[in-house]
Amino acid sequence: MRPKNLDEFVGQKHVVGKGSLIYTAIEKDRIFSMILWGPPGCGKTTLARIIAGETSSYFVQFSAVLSGIKEIRSVIEDAKNQQRLYRKKTILFVDEIHRFNKAQQDAFLHHVESGLITLIGATTENPSFEVIAPLLSRCRVIVLKTFSQDDIHAIINRALKDKERGLGNLNLALSKDALAYLMQIADGDARTALNNLEIAASLLLTKKDISDKEEQQHITIKDLESALQKKSLVYDKSGEEHYNLISAFHKSLRGSDPDAALYWLERMLSSGEDPLFLARRMVRFASEDVGNADPHALEVALNAMEAFRFLGHPEGELALVQAAVYLATAPKSNSIYIASGKVKDIIKNTGTLPVPLHIRNAPTGLMKNLGYGKDYKYAHNFKDAFIQQEYLPEELQNQRYYFPTDRGYEKIIKQRVEQWLSLRSKMKNKGKK
The missing domain is CATH 3.40.50.300 (P-loop containing nucleotide triphosphate hydrolases)
Known part of the structure; x- marks a missing residue:
């Protein structure tokens, strides 16, 4: 072919x-x-x-x-x-x-x-x-790129019609759902598509009398399932079921249910979902729903994505499973996600506020003469590498956006933040006296 x-x-x-x-x-x-x-x-x-x-x-x-x-x-x-x-x-x-x-x-x-x-x-x-x-x-x-769905469709159609090198002499056709299933499990691999088509056609030859070539025979999705020994779990990757499944997966991770997360992950993998799409979703989840409660979660998710890229199908899928279990069982925090949203809203409402002079870069004499970098305090020169000075624009001073939780590693971060806030307050009050 x-x-x-x-x-x-x-x-x-x-x-x-x-x-x-x-x-x-x-x-x-x-x-x-x-x-x-x-x-x-x-x-x-x-x-x-x-x-x-x-x-x-x-x-x-x-x-x-x-x-x-x-x-x-x-x-x-x-x-x-x-x-x-x-x-x-x-x-x-x-x-x-x-x-x-x-x-x-x-x-x-x-x-x-x-x-x-x-x-x-x-x-x-x-x-x-x-x-x-x-x-x-x-x-x-x-x-060379993975063949598109349209390419795979064209390759299958040509194989069905080609009388010299294909199956054209058998007068076969694929039902609509069988064609969709065949293209899905091929996942852009023309060799897989043609091999599976040939297996299904051979099985049909043994089960039905198709000696009358005038009567067109249809390969159904049941024929494909029987030939490939694989149950069809077809769903439209851009349709409602796609979004339902990814929503179920994400919410199972967020709800700390590793069993449910595994079920939905395997459902999507078995249905032909792009594993890298699922890997990217877990990378997003690691920042959005775990955050600094477990900073290693992002590393695990990224490593799983890289492992899949390295190993491919099917071995690499186990790395995605491992990452899903880790993320589901990790302590949860959306503090980073909330803080990011707050800051975006502030910037949208206040525009481009000027950088305070004392923390501006001053590589030239002119900039120094204009006050760039003047009175900047280098934190490492002070006890515990900490000194009170303002870093936000004047209009936003004393505002807070990041509020760490008491869960996981963020509990330690919260203690540090509270300690620094207390020190800042004491240093400010001392400066006023």
Whole structure:
């Protein structure tokens, strides 16, 4: 079901559209060394095979998983023979190039430099970390994106209609909800979409008599569930159910119920929700609903998001589960959230009040002459690194916005704040006498 040329290639127009770098390179048969970087099922291998079909160069496909230095040397010798005997360049496609170690990547370097080999590497990992710098500097990094829902829709439709390479001879169609489910579980991965479609079609072949190709057969959502052994939990990511579920998750975290939080988290993950959307929501929650009652909560949420980015599906989802349990069981405070709102309202109502002269920056003589920085007291020069002076604009002096709670670490913060307020008051009164 793979496309044979760029005209059949769906999506990635920023990479393969007319006038793009790769389109022009294929058109003129001037392929350059490149690293194709993108998520699984985004067309990296397909694009490399299209290049193979369009170029006059000798094309070799190579798996970093199955090959080592010995195989690399063999490819180099073949490339030399192609150049010497047929005056042909060699294009070497290395799938999963990130799996090669430094020594294996070094083996390519000289031959890429000399022009003997044009290297096309494919990777799901950031090439900045996985490809050695000298090799990376000699390749263009081409970033491919996850296919959009429209792209996946087009790919599925073509597979259903294509009589030569697809399922067109079977006269199959997908019901509306089955199509939505298939696109959802594919999550932008064309390979997953096509594999699942093929499995469902094969199962339908064994269950129903579809020898009469004049009568169109519909693959239903039940057919997909049966074929994939997975219950459909379809919901519209932009519709009411999306907002209901994320609301239930957030409120379960806020209500310190780890079991409910886990249930709603897994419901959304099972329904195909973007895990990074859920990770971002937990980062927001860590500041909004936990705050300084547990300052580590923000670190846990951020680490969970980074862990998912590093591990991907499905292993990375456990990091999100861990973070959800931590946040649900952490002490809660919305003091930071409330303080932020109060300050925003003050700024909206008072505008841009001037910075007090004594805390202004004074890098030039003119600024010093104008009184910038005059009488500023450097806190570290005083006992306990504390001294009374005004930091707010004159119109806002003595106002308070942040009121820490008695929960978690904020209890300690509250004691400090009250201590400083008391010291300020004493120093002010002493100054008046």
